[in-house]
Amino acid sequence: MLSNLADWNARLQAHFRTLAEMRRARGLPVFALEHGLNASERQGLAQQLNAALARGERTSKYWLLWIVYSAEQGYDYDGEEFWETFERRTPRWTQHFYRRSLRTWFGKFHDLFEGFNPTGPWASWFSIIACPITHALLPRDLQLQLARALYDWRHALAKRIDSPPADLGHFLATANYDASSRFRNFLQQEEIVGRIVIALLGGRTEDVERFIHPDTLERIVTDLEKVGSGRAWLQDARNAVERARLHGTSSVHQIGNLAGMDRRDPPVQERKPEIRPALTLRRVSADEWTPVVELPSLRPLAEISSDLGRFLRQTRCRVAGSPGALPAGWLLQSDQRRVLSSWPPSNEPIVKFDKEQPVLEHLLRVDGCITPGPAWLFRVGSDGLAREIISRVVRLGSRYIYVSSDPIAATPLGEAVRITATGVSALALDLPAVLAPAQVDALRALRLGVAKNVRLAPVGLDARRWDGEGFAEWMDGETPCVSLLADFAVESYCVRLDAEFVHVDVGGRSDPILLRFPHLSVGLHALTVEVRPVDKTASVISGLLQISMRHARPWIAGTAAHTGLVTTIEPEVPSLDQLWEGDVKLQVFGPADHHVRMSVDLLDAAGTKIGTEPIADLPLPVTVDRWERALSTFLSKEKDPWAFLRAAAGRLVVEGDQLGVREIGLQRDVAPVRWAWHKAGHGTTLRLVDDHEGDDPPALSFYPFSHPARPEPISLKRAVEGFLPENQGGLCVVACGEIEQALIVSMPAVVGGLQGLLVKPSLENLPYSPSTMPQIADLISLWSMARLVGPLAGNRRDRVATALRDALRELVCGADWIDAEDEYVASRKGATDLKRFVRATGAPAAFNFVVARDVGRLQTIPPTERTKDLIALAQRYKIASREACSHALHVASWLERGGRWSEIIAERITSSKEAVSLTRAARFISVATSVPFEEQPAVQQVARR
Numbered sequence: 055m056l057s058n059l060a061d062w063n064a065r066l067q068a069h070f071r072t073l074a075e076m077r078r079a080r081g082l083p084v085f086a087l088e089h090g091l092n093a094s095e096r097q098g099l100a101q102q103l104n105a106a107l108a109r110g111e112r113t114s115k116y117w118l119l120w121i122v123y124s125a126e127q128g129y130d131y132d133g134e135e136f137w138e139t140f141e142r143r144t145p146r147w148t149q150h151f152y153r154r155s156l157r158t159w160f161g162k163f164h165d166l167f168e169g170f171n172p173t174g175p176w177a178s179w180f181s182i183i184a185c186p187i188t189h190a191l192l193p194r195d196l197q198l199q200l201a202r203a204l205y206d207w208r209h210a211l212a213k214r215i216d217s218p219p220a221d222l223g224h225f226l227a228t229a230n231y232d233a234s235s236r237f238r239n240f241l242q243q244e245e246i247v248g249r250i251v252i253a254l255l256g257g258r259t260e261d262v263e264r265f266i267h268p269d270t271l272e273r274i275v276t277d278l279e280k281v282g283s284g285r286a287w288l289q290d291a292r293n294a295v296e297r298a299r300l301h302g303t304s305s306v307h308q309i310g311n312l313a314g315m316d317r318r319d320p321p322v323q324e325r326k327p328e329i330r331p332a333l334t335l336r337r338v339s340a341d342e343w344t345p346v347v348e349l350p351s352l353r354p355l356a357e358i359s360s361d362l363g364r365f366l367r368q369t370r371c372r373v374a375g376s377p378g379a380l381p382a383g384w385l386l387q388s389d390q391r392r393v394l395s396s397w398p399p400s401n402e403p404i405v406k407f408d409k410e411q412p413v414l415e416h417l418l419r420v421d422g423c424i425t426p427g428p429a430w431l432f433r434v435g436s437d438g439l440a441r442e443i444i445s446r447v448v449r450l451g452s453r454y455i456y457v458s459s460d461p462i463a464a465t466p467l468g469e470a471v472r473i474t475a476t477g478v479s480a481l482a483l484d485l486p487a488v489l490a491p492a493q494v495d496a497l498r499a500l501r502l503g504v505a506k507n508v509r510l511a512p513v514g515l516d517a518r519r520w521d522g523e524g525f526a527e528w529m530d531g532e533t534p535c536v537s538l539l540a541d542f543a544v545e546s547y548c549v550r551l552d553a554e555f556v557h558v559d560v561g562g563r564s565d566p567i568l569l570r571f572p573h574l575s576v577g578l579h580a581l582t583v584e585v586r587p588v589d590k591t592a593s594v595i596s597g598l599l600q601i602s603m604r605h606a607r608p609w610i611a612g613t614a615a616h617t618g619l620v621t622t623i624e625p626e627v628p629s630l631d632q633l634w635e636g637d638v639k640l641q642v643f644g645p646a647d648h649h650v651r652m653s654v655d656l657l658d659a660a661g662t663k664i665g666t667e668p669i670a671d672l673p674l675p676v677t678v679d680r681w682e683r684a685l686s687t688f689l690s691k692e693k694d695p696w697a698f699l700r701a702a703a704g705r706l707v708v709e710g711d712q713l714g715v716r717e718i719g720l721q722r723d724v725a726p727v728r729w730a731w732h733k734a735g736h737g738t739t740l741r742l743v744d745d746h747e748g749d750d751p752p753a754l755s756f757y758p759f760s761h762p763a764r765p766e767p768i769s770l771k772r773a774v775e776g777f778l779p780e781n782q783g784g785l786c787v788v789a790c791g792e793i794e795q796a797l798i799v800s801m802p803a804v805v806g807g808l809q810g811l812l813v814k815p816s817l818e819n820l821p822y823s824p825s826t827m828p829q830i831a832d833l834i835s836l837w838s839m840a841r842l843v844g845p846l847a848g849n850r851r852d853r854v855a856t857a858l859r860d861a862l863r864e865l866v867c868g869a870d871w872i873d874a875e876d877e878y879v880a881s882r883k884g885a886t887d888l889k890r891f892v893r894a895t896g897a898p899a900a901f902n903f904v905v906a907r908d909v910g911r912l913q914t915i916p917p918t919e920r921t922k923d924l925i926a927l928a929q930r931y932k933i934a935s936r937e938a939c940s941h942a943l944h945v946a947s948w949l950e951r952g953g954r955w956s957e958i959i960a961e962r963i964t965s966s967k968e969a970v971s972l973t974r975a976a977r978f979i980s981v982a983t984s985v986p987f988e989e990q991p992a993v994q995q996v997a998r999r
Contacts, residue, residue, distance in 0.1 A: 059102055059116050066118055070167040073267065083170035086125035086163065086189035088267035096126060100143075107146045117159040121189075124156055128183070128190035136183045153182050160185040172243065179726045179793070188243060191270065192250055197278040199237045203230050204254065205287035209530060209576075212298035215255060219248030219265075226251065228363060229356070229386075233721075254278075254288060255295045297531070328578050328602050329355070329421050331404050332519070335432050335440035335455055335473075336620055338675055339646050342472045343440065343455060343480065345394040346620055346643075347373065347404060347424070350604070352385040354576070355414070362414060371407045374398035375475060379408070381625055393622050393643060397459060397477035400427040428459040429501050438645065445524040445598070447503045454483040456500060465496045510583060510599040513537040513568065518604070527602040530576050534601055538567040543588040550582045551601075574603045619644045621708055621716045630656075630704040630720040635842065636689055642676035642708055642716075649673050650710045652684070654720070656701040664701060674710075727752050727790045729797040731843050737801045738844050742773035742788060750790075758784035759800075759813040762854040763820040763833055782813055782850065785840055796836055798851050800844030813850045815857040822865065827963070828955035830862045835954045855952070863949055866963060867974050870894065875981060883983045892978055897971040901931040905975055910984030917947070920979070924972065934969035942966035946976035 056062050066089060073084050091099065103123055107113070113120060127140050141147065163169035172188040180187075187193060192200065204211065207229050214222055223244030230241060241247055249265040254275065279285040329350050335343040356363030367383045375394040384390065385405065398404050403418035424430075425444055432440035434453040448454055456462070457473060457480045468481040489497075489504065497504060512526045514535035519527035528534045538547060547558040547567060558567065569581075579601040584594050620643040628638045633654060642650055649671055656665040670684035704720035732739045744752060754768040759782045768777070768786070779786070783801040787794065820826060837855050842848055864872045874894030881887040892906040893899075904927060905912070912920050921943050928939045941962040948959055966973060 056098075059106060059119060062099055062102070062119055063116050066122060070118070070163075074167040077265075078168055082168075082265055084167050085170055085191055085270075086121045086160075086186070087129060087191050088270045089122045089125075090267060090269050091122075092269075099123065100126070104144060104146075107144070114155070114159075117155075117162065120156070121159055121163050121186075124186035125189040128186035128188070129193055131183075131187050131190070131193045131195065136187070157182045157185060160189070170246070177242075188246070191246065191266070192240075192274050192278075194277060196237055196240050197274070198284045199233065200240075200250070200254075201278055201284040201287040201291075203233070203237075204251065204291040208291040208294035209298075211251065211255065211291070212295045215252070215295055215298070219252060220245045221248065222251050223248035228360075228367075229353075250274075254291075256292055294531070328576070328604055329417065330578070330602075331422065331424055333424055333430065333432075333442045335457075336643055337438050337440075337645065338474065338643060341482075342474060344474045344620075344643055345375075345397065345457075347375070347392050347394055347398070349373070349385060349390045349392070349405065351389050355417070356386055359413070362411070365407075365409075365411045365414065369407045369409050369411075371405050374402065374404045374406065378624060391620060391622070393620065393641065394475045397457075397473075397475045398424055400424050430457045431455075431502060432457065441519075443524070444600070445503075446501065447524070448483070448485060448497065450485050450489065450504070451487050452485055454485070456481040456483055456502070458500075463499065465500065467493055467496050509537075509539050510581065510597050511537050511539075519602075524598055525600045525602070527604060528574075529604055533570055533572045534574065534603075536569045536571075536581065536599060536601075538569060538583060538597075540585055540587075540595075545586045545588045548584040548586070550580075552579055571601070574601065576603045578602050619650070619708065619710050619713050619716055621718070623706075623718055628706070628718070628720055630701060631841070633685075633704070633706060633720055634689070636682075636685055638685070638706075639678050640676065640681045640685075640706070640708075641678055642672075642674060642681075644674040644710060644713050646675070647673060648710060648713060650676065650708050650713070652676075653707050653709075655705040655707060657703045657705065727788050727793060728795050729786060729788065731797070731799065737778050738783070738799050739776050739778055740773070740786060740797070740799060741776040742770075744770075744774060752788050752790040754789075755787050756784055757787070757833075757837075758782070759850050759854060760784075760816060761819060762815050762837065762858065763817050763830070783844060783847075785837055785854075787836065787840075796840035798837070798840045798842050798844075798847050800842070800847035800850050802845055812846075813853050815854045817857060817861055820861065822861065824865060827862060827865055827960075830858055830865075831953070831955040831959070834858045834862065834952045838952050859949065859952070863977070866945060866949060867970060867977065871974050871977075875977070878981065883985070885985045888982060888985055891982065892975075895971045895974040895978060897928075897933055897975060898931045901927060901933065901975075905978065906982070909979055909982045912979050913984070924975065928969065928972050933972060934966075938966050938969040939972050942969035942972040943976055946973045949973075949977070950980060 056065065069090055070084060070088075073088060077084060099119065100123060103116075103119060106116070123144075124140070127136070127143065131139070137153070160169065164171050170188065172184045177184040177188070203226060207226065210225070210229070211222070214225060217225075223241070223246065226247055227238070227241035227244055230237065233241070253266055253271050275288075278288060329352060331350070332348040334346050334348065336346055338344050352362075352366055356366055363386070366386050370379045370382050371384060372379055373392045373394075375396045375398040376392040377395060400423055403415075403422040404424055405418060405422055407414070425442065429446070431443045431446045431448070432455040433443050434440045434455060440455045443454070455471065456468065457478050459478050462470075462479050462481055465481065467485070468483040471480050471482045473480045486493075494504065510524075512520055512535065517526040517528055517534070519525070526534070526536075538549075544560050546560060549556045549558060549569065551571065560567065571579075581599040581601055583597040583599075585597070586594055622641045624639040625632065632638050640652075644650070651671045652669040654667050654669060655663050656667070657663055667688070669688045672680060672684060706718040706720055708716040708718075710716075726744075728743050730741045730743050732741075742752075742754070751770055754770065754773050755765040756768050756779065757763070757765055758780070762785065765787075773788070779799050779801055781801065783799040785796060785798050787796045789795075820830070834855060837851060837858065840851070842851060860872060871894055874891055878887055878891040888906055888909075892902040895902060895905075897905075905924075912923065915923075921940075924943060925936060925939045928934065929936060933939065934942070945959070945962050945966050948962075953959075
């Protein structure tokens with residue numbers, strides 16, 4: 055080992071110079087982690103650098119050594135405070151150089167040795183620590199996340215392994231849009247990511263060696279494989295690449311382990327992804343069942359087409375029969391389940407997107423509908439779950455649930471049961487071992503068939519899904535094995551898998567025949583069998599089994615196919631902050647009277663658990679109301695907010711013992727400047743966390759509840775050390791470049807008795823003129839979008855927002871309109887009050903009459919239809935031009951929902967001045983209460999110009 059820093063410096067200069075010369079011709083960068091030092095050498099260099107600091111030696115002399123040292127700190131970075139860890143490992147460093155020195159030295163490294171220059175939003179936000187962390191190539195806390203991503207997307211990556219590295223990195227970054235913020239920041243360096251992927255998956259060896267130093271690559275792989283799950287995920291991903299290289303992209307169906315067969319090879323076929331929804335019924339009581347739709351992930355479609363992937367990531371969707379809109383990207387994450395409150399139509403796709411995409415619409419119309427009705431059959435399994443039997447064929451001695459959208463005639467075979475979804479009725483059918491002729495006729499009346507004595511069933515490796523009759527599902531890479539059994543003497547079987555035909559002579563045997571199908575491609579396959587009995591007088595019996603091959607899904611503890619628990623959550627991708635603010639709605643279904651325990655795990659950036667908070671222990675089913683009460687009680691308790699603020703992510707855990715465990719990820723985006731707070735009996739203490747490394751300090755301001763348009767400055771020193779907002783609190787804002795973090799802090803201060811619990815916002819310092827509109831609009835947006843903390847924070851925020859909206863509405867609609875609105879709100883809201891209020895719009899009397907008469911209907915129809923009706927009505931009574939009316943309604947909508955000021959808004963306010971009565975009418979519809987109205991007067995007044 056070298057004994058002094060000068061020798062270390064000379065060695066590393068020579069090493070990086072050689073590395074740079076090798077890569078310069080190919081335009082490939084050098085990373086500081088590629089120093090080639092072993093573990094003992096790294097430790098020795100660190101000790102000598104710290105000893106030099108203790109002696110007070112000049113740091114800039116050995117800047118290259120500090121580059122290597124900081125890259126090692128970046129390799130160990132866990133997503134928390136970089137500088138706190140750096141200071142703990144490097145005492146006295148603050149006495150000898152500044153943080154910005156590190157950025158300057160990395161600039162020299164870039165100039166002299168072709169060092170990599172980090173880019174992207176994260177690199178611009180954290181302009182100093184981005185250098186050592188990026189030059190660490192793959193920090194430890196990201197290694198497991200990358201291994202998991204490689205496992206999740208192994209089949210798609212296997213097809214792309216020969217693509218340019220930047221394309222591989224771009225695909226992985228696009229596919230993992232919902233990952234943790236730390237991992238997304240890493241994925242922004244697409245060229246790096248692509249090269250590392252090639253290295254880890256055993257791609258083009260020459261490219262790997264040119265881009266990553268062999269010793270550095272070996273170190274990363276060794277560290278990654280130290281974690282059992284990471285090693286398993288990486289190995290499975292490598293196996294997928296190896297299989298792709300062996301088999302190519304073709305998929306030839308093969309049937310093995312059969313003697314005496316005549317086989318004809320089929321042509322190679324490309325298969326479309328399986329996107330067919332599946333219906334199941336889950337028992338919630340003795341005679342009550344809840345329908346659940348299982349929706350396959352549309353990730354395979356995103357792999358096929360980047361346009362489809364972009365559309366799915368950016369567009370919300372809805373599930374027929376299930377209320378509420380689901381976030382963009384919901385169907386890209388994994389297979390999803392939704393509890394149905396009404397039975398979906400069978401002639402329409404069960405998933406509808408907010409926008410149209412012709413290709414996706416076509417695919418969903420073909421394969422995205424439930425089984426055609428009007429009747430559906432479900433077989434009750436031993437686990438109590440009822441799975442749909444697509445063939446509608448029953449077997450004797452089994453139990454079924456028969457569901458129909460048509461009325462069900464009385465039958466001796468079953469008794470009525472309740473389906474929690476509207477639009478259908480149901481029967482429970484308990485079939486005996488032997489059917490009488492009348493019972494066979496009853497089944498036929500229900501459009502059901504009785505199974506013959508030939509059975510196709512999965513054997514060996516259990517199918518991932520098996521409906522008991524004609525549908526089975528396996529994962530890609532598995533080999534389906536099917537048993538073919540008849541209870542009579544068989545001469546031969548004619549087996550056809552898609553286009554492949556096999557004839558099997560068995561010569562009177564009746565023992566099972568086993569069929570194996572290796573290397574089946576992803577998609578839906580049809581296995582048909584014709585059975586020829588030895589008895590020539592008997593007819594040929596046919597059987598059908600649909601085999602679905604799905605992309606392999608990663609196993610995650612607690613989230614695999616547990617059949618005892620069904621959870622639904624809104625939003626579908628909740629954040630840790632949303633849970634902590636009570637904005638997460640959860641439902642849990644399962645066997646009645648069983649209990650589930652709910653808790654939240656707090657995780658650091660490396661995924662390590664730093665704390666667990668129990669939420670509640672509740673009996674099933676857990677409804678939204680029951681959950682919200684339990685969550686409210688949990689949030690009202692005294693917790694440790696510093697642990698929460700330190701957390702980079704979390705997990706909402708639902709445990710049901712033998713029913714299984716459901717874990718729901720809670721992500722969190724951390725901005726470089728952000729507010730932290732701590733609740734105590736005397737109020738809420740606020741502290742600014744400043745990780746921003748730019749040259750300009752952040753700007754801080756405080757808007758009190760009492761004067762919400764009058765900002766007061768906050769000193770940076772006071773904010774960093776922590777402070778207690780005065781009086782009732784208000785809005786705290788920190789702005790740094792394009793980053794703006796706003797927090798509303800409500801203090802328990804009471805001024806003037808119980809009335810003092812509320813606030814009386816004063817806008818006296820705000821001049822009322824059109825020039826202040828942009829300021830007021832931006833203040834509304836700022837107050838409305840801020841996070842809330844403290845007692846009555848939401849109530850006080852709403853009062854401020856209302857006062858600001860009234861001020862903006864007064865500037866647009868006039869003071870007389872605000873007076874009329876206030877008078878109506880304080881009235882008894884009868885017919886006379888309604889007439890007086892509508893006259894304040896200033897529109898023609900006939901127009902006002904129609905709007906007041908139809909206000910109830912106008913309040914309930916969709917906004918687009920309401921806009922069309924109002925424009926048509928305004929044209930009939932010649933209020934203004936169509937364009938002015940359209941702009942007036944747009945302005946009314948903007949006033950109602952709020953939003954930042956823009957030039958478009960300014961232009962529309964100006965162009966709609968002649969139609970301000972229509973803006974007032976739109977507000978009238980929002981405020982008014984519908985009452986019975988007399989007939990329209992015969993004489994219409996002339997419209998005013």
